[in-house]
Amino acid sequence: MAKQLNLLATGQVIPTALHAEMQRSYLEYAMSVIVGRALPDVRDGLKPVHRRILYAMHELGLTPDRPYRKCARVVGDVLGKYHPHGDQAVYDALVRLVQDFSSRYPLLAGHGNFGSVDNDPPAAMRYTETRLSSVGNEALLSEIGEATVDFSSNFDSSQQEPVVLPAQLPVLLLNGCSGIAVGMATNIPPHNLGEVVDGLIALIDHPNLSDEKLWELIPGPDFPTGGEIVDVGGIREAYSIGRGSIPVRGIAQLEEIAAGRGRRQHRRTAIVVTELPYQVNKAGWIEKVAELVNQGRLEGIADLRDESDRSGMRVVIELKRDTNAHHVLKQLYQQTALQTTFGAIMLALVDRQPRQLNLRQLLEEFLQFREQTLTRQYTYELEQHEGRLHLVDGLIICLEALDRVIDILRSAPDGTTAKTSLQNQLNISEAQADAILSMPMRRLTGLERQKLQTEFAELTARIEQLRRLLSDRNELLKTLKKDLRSLKRKYADPRRTKIITKDLKAKEQEVSRQASSAKSKKSKVKNQTSPDKSSTSEPGNQEKGNRRKKKDSNPPTLPLPELVVEEEETVLEFTHHGCVLRQRPTTTSKSTQSMKKGNDFVVETLTTITQAELVVITSAGKAYPVKVRDIPPAAGLQAGTPLVKLLPEVVQSETVVAYYILPEQPDTLSLILLTQQGRIKRLPASELTNLTARGTTPIKLKDDDQLQYVCLAQPGEQLALATSNGRILRFEINDAQLPLMGRSAQGNQALRLQRRERLVGCVTLSAKENLLLVSEQGYGKRVPVGLFRLVNRGELGTQALQFKTATDSLVAMTKALPKSEVMLVTSAERTVSLQMESVKIWGKDGTGDRIAKLKAEEKILSVSVLSS
Numbered sequence: 001m002a003k004q005l006n007l008l009a010t011g012q013v014i015p016t017a018l019h020a021e022m023q024r025s026y027l028e029y030a031m032s033v034i035v036g037r038a039l040p041d042v043r044d045g046l047k048p049v050h051r052r053i054l055y056a057m058h059e060l061g062l063t064p065d066r067p068y069r070k071c072a073r074v075v076g077d078v079l080g081k082y083h084p085h086g087d088q089a090v091y092d093a094l095v096r097l098v099q100d101f102s103s104r105y106p107l108l109a110g111h112g113n114f115g116s117v118d119n120d121p122p123a124a125m126r127y128t129e130t131r132l133s134s135v136g137n138e139a140l141l142s143e144i145g146e147a148t149v150d151f152s153s154n155f156d157s158s159q160q161e162p163v164v165l166p167a168q169l170p171v172l173l174l175n176g177c178s179g180i181a182v183g184m185a186t187n188i189p190p191h192n193l194g195e196v197v198d199g200l201i202a203l204i205d206h207p208n209l210s211d212e213k214l215w216e217l218i219p220g221p222d223f224p225t226g227g228e229i230v231d232v233g234g235i236r237e238a239y240s241i242g243r244g245s246i247p248v249r250g251i252a253q254l255e256e257i258a259a260g261r262g263r264r265q266h267r268r269t270a271i272v273v274t275e276l277p278y279q280v281n282k283a284g285w286i287e288k289v290a291e292l293v294n295q296g297r298l299e300g301i302a303d304l305r306d307e308s309d310r311s312g313m314r315v316v317i318e319l320k321r322d323t324n325a326h327h328v329l330k331q332l333y334q335q336t337a338l339q340t341t342f343g344a345i346m347l348a349l350v351d352r353q354p355r356q357l358n359l360r361q362l363l364e365e366f367l368q369f370r371e372q373t374l375t376r377q378y379t380y381e382l383e384q385h386e387g388r389l390h391l392v393d394g395l396i397i398c399l400e401a402l403d404r405v406i407d408i409l410r411s412a413p414d415g416t417t418a419k420t421s422l423q424n425q426l427n428i429s430e431a432q433a434d435a436i437l438s439m440p441m442r443r444l445t446g447l448e449r450q451k452l453q454t455e456f457a458e459l460t461a462r463i464e465q466l467r468r469l470l471s472d473r474n475e476l477l478k479t480l481k482k483d484l485r486s487l488k489r490k491y492a493d494p495r496r497t498k499i500i501t502k503d504l505k506a507k508e509q510e511v512s513r514q515a516s517s518a519k520s521k522k523s524k525v526k527n528q529t530s531p532d533k534s535s536t537s538e539p540g541n542q543e544k545g546n547r548r549k550k551k552d553s554n555p556p557t558l559p560l561p562e563l564v565v566e567e568e569e570t571v572l573e574f575t576h577h578g579c580v581l582r583q584r585p586t587t588t589s590k591s592t593q594s595m596k597k598g599n600d601f602v603v604e605t606l607t608t609i610t611q612a613e614l615v616v617i618t619s620a621g622k623a624y625p626v627k628v629r630d631i632p633p634a635a636g637l638q639a640g641t642p643l644v645k646l647l648p649e650v651v652q653s654e655t656v657v658a659y660y661i662l663p664e665q666p667d668t669l670s671l672i673l674l675t676q677q678g679r680i681k682r683l684p685a686s687e688l689t690n691l692t693a694r695g696t697t698p699i700k701l702k703d704d705d706q707l708q709y710v711c712l713a714q715p716g717e718q719l720a721l722a723t724s725n726g727r728i729l730r731f732e733i734n735d736a737q738l739p740l741m742g743r744s745a746q747g748n749q750a751l752r753l754q755r756r757e758r759l760v761g762c763v764t765l766s767a768k769e770n771l772l773l774v775s776e777q778g779y780g781k782r783v784p785v786g787l788f789r790l791v792n793r794g795e796l797g798t799q800a801l802q803f804k805t806a807t808d809s810l811v812a813m814t815k816a817l818p819k820s821e822v823m824l825v826t827s828a829e830r831t832v833s834l835q836m837e838s839v840k841i842w843g844k845d846g847t848g849d850r851i852a853k854l855k856a857e858e859k860i861l862s863v864s865v866l867s868s
Helices: 018-038 048-059 071-081 087-098 134-141 193-205 211-217 233-241 282-294 325-335 359-400 402-411 415-426 430-437 446-471 473-491 504-519 522-528 539-553 585-597
Strands: 108-111 129-132 151-153 160-162 177-180 185-188 243-249 251-259 266-275 301-306 315-319 339-345 347-350 353-356 569-575 579-583 602-609 613-618 623-627 656-660 670-675 679-684 707-713 718-723 727-732 759-765 770-775 779-784 810-815 821-826 831-835 860-866
Touching (some): 018 048, 018 177, 048 071, 048 134, 048 160, 071 087, 071 129, 185 347, 233 359, 282 301, 315 325, 359 446, 415 430, 613 707, 770 860
Antiparallel strands (some): 151 160, 251 266, 569 602, 613 656, 670 679, 670 707, 770 810, 821 831
C-alpha cells in the first residue's frame, strides 16, 4: 500500500474558518467588479471598457479627420489587447458612446445603424463603422502619453494601457453614467457643457463659492432627449448630498388637427408629444398607451400614431369629441412613462475607492486632477525643451568655431577621439559633441544657421514660460481656465431640458386638490385602488396603499405645464450678430453696455413674460415659434445664444430675417414680406399665432429668391422701400396697393430692380416721420417722409440721394427715431457710433454730410438704430 502524504504535517495547508474565507473572497470579488467594471473614475468619468475603447481607437489613428473604420476591427483590438471579455459587451459599450440619445456629447462618431429611441437594435459590428468624435478626441486624448498620466500592464503584460485618460472636461458630469456593482450602484445624470464650464471657472476664481451661487450656474441636469424637470427639490438634494429623485416628463402640447376625409373632415384636439424623458423607449411607451386604451383605463383617445421622422419626434394622440384634453394629459403623466423619476446616485471611484459625492466635490476632484495633469505635462515639456536647448546651444558653438571643428575632425583618427577633442577644446558636454558629430553638412549653410538661432530663441521663451507656469499656481490656473473657455466655444450648445420652478406650497395644494377631486369620482377610485380592497379597506389604509402604489409605479402627478410654469417678467436683448440674451429687467442696462464693448452690440430690447412666444422668420420664408422660457438665461452666456440655434436643426443654416412677439389679439395687425427680387406680400398677423414646432410658411418663394425684409404694419400706416441707386417708393398700405393674401401665395411685384440694383430698406411709418439715408462711402442725411410723393406699387418712385462718386451707393434706409443712437458697421470690422441729432436734415436733393471717416477701401456694410 502506497504511503499517504501528510500535508498537515508539512505546514502547506493553513486551516481557515469557512465563513472568514467566504467573507474575504467575496469582498475581493466585489472590489474587483467595482473597480474593474461597474463604476467610473471621477477623474475622466469613464469605466475601464470605455477607456480601453477610446485608447484602442487612438492607437488605430481613428481621429475625426480620418475615414471611418469597421467596428469589428475596433472591438477585435480592444479584446485582444486590453479587455478579455465578451465581444458583445464591448460592442454594446461602443454603441452607447455613439448614440446621441444616450450620450449628451457622444465621444464617438458612427456611420451606419446604431439603434434608435424605439429600442431598435444596432446593426452587427461587421456592418457599422466608427471613429472618434471631435469632442472625444480633443477633450480626452489630445494630451495622452506616459508623461501626463500613469500607464499599467494589460492582462498578459504584453501591452501598456492608461490608468486614466487626461480629460480636459468632466465627462462624468457631461455624459453621466449608470452602473450596477456588488452592493452599490451609480446613476449620474448628464449636464450641459457650457454650464459645467461656467461652474468650474467660478470655483477656480472663488473656491469658497456658496452652493446657491454654484447651483445658479449649473441649475440642473440636461438630458440628451430634452424633456422638462418639474421639481427642483430633487436636483438640490442630489447636488447637496449626492443622491436625489428628479421628476422628469416629456414635452406635450395641444394642437387642432384635421380628422376624417372628404366632406366628413372636421377639426379635433390632439395631444402631440415631441420629447420623452431620458431613457424612455418610444415604441414601448406607445404600446403601453395603446394597452391602457384597450383595457379601458385610459379614456377619451380616438387614435394614436407615430409621425416621427428625421426632423424629430412627433407622437399624435387624437382625442374624441368633447374630451377634456387636460384630464387625458394628467392620466398620461400618472399611468405611463411620459413622466418618470430619475434616481440620481452620484457614486464614483476616488483613489480606487467608491465614494458618493455631491456636485461641488465632483467638480473639485476634476479640477485637482486637471491641475496635476497640466503640472506633469508642463514638467515633461520643460525637460524636453531644456534638453533640446542644450543640443542647439552646442550646434551654435560649433558653427561659430567651424574652422577649429574641421581641424579637429581632420586630425582625429576615429570618432571617439574626435568626440573627446571636441569636449576638451570647445568646453561642451558629451551630448553636445554627439550632436555635432551627427550634424549633416546642410546645417553649415546660412539658412540653417538662421533656423538654429530662431529655434534657440523660441526654446528660451518657451522654457521661461513653462517655468513661470510651474512656479506660479495662479498662472497655471489661468491656462486651465483658458483651455476650458476654448472647449466651451467649440462644443457648448443650448440647454435641451427645461427646468420648471414653482412655489412648493402651491404645488402641494394643487396636487392635494387633484387627489380630492379624484376621490369624489367612483370610477376613478376604482382605477386607483385594487378590486379586492376597494370596498373593505379603511380610509387611512386605503390612502396609505395608494401612496405606496404611486411610489412603486410612477411619481406623483404634478400640475400641467401651463399650471407649473411661473410667469415672470423678463427682458430679451437681440444683438447685431444674431444672438439673443434673456435676463431680468434689473440687469438690462448693464448688459447693454457690456455688449457694446465688444464686436457685437444690442440692437433691440423687448420686455415680455416667460410664457410668451417669439415668432422667428427665416430667409427661406419659414416661421417658427420659440418659447421665451426656452431661451437660455444670460448668466454665463456673455455673448448670448445664436437665435438660429433655437430653431430646428434642419433650418439652422438659414438666416434670421425678423422676430416678433405678437399680442394676444393680433387681428388688426398685418405682416409685410419683401423678397430680394422685389416681390411683396401682405399677410394677416393672426396667421402666425398658435404655431407648432414644425412652423409654417408665410410666403412661397421661387428657388432663386430669398426673403429679405419683414415689417409689422398697423392700420393707417405707409410703406417706404429703398434701392441701392437711391430711389424711394412710398405708398399706402391698403387693400388696393397690398391686398391680404394667404400663406401659399407668392405675392406681387413691388418694383422692378435695374441691373446691379438691390433693395436696401423697407420700413412702415407715418407721414410725419423722418428717414435716415446712409451711403457706402459714409455720407448720410435725414429726410422728412412728406417730401416723397405717394405712388402706386410698381412705379419708379423718387430719387432721394445723390452720390459724390459713381462707385457710391445707398446702403441703408431706416427710421430716424428721435434721441436714438446710430451704429455703423464697416468692412474693416469696426463700429462707428453717433447720435441721430448729429445727422442734419436735408431735402431729397443732395449728397448729405460725411457722417463717418473711413479708411481707404473701407465701406459701410450696415446701419442699426438703437432707441434710447
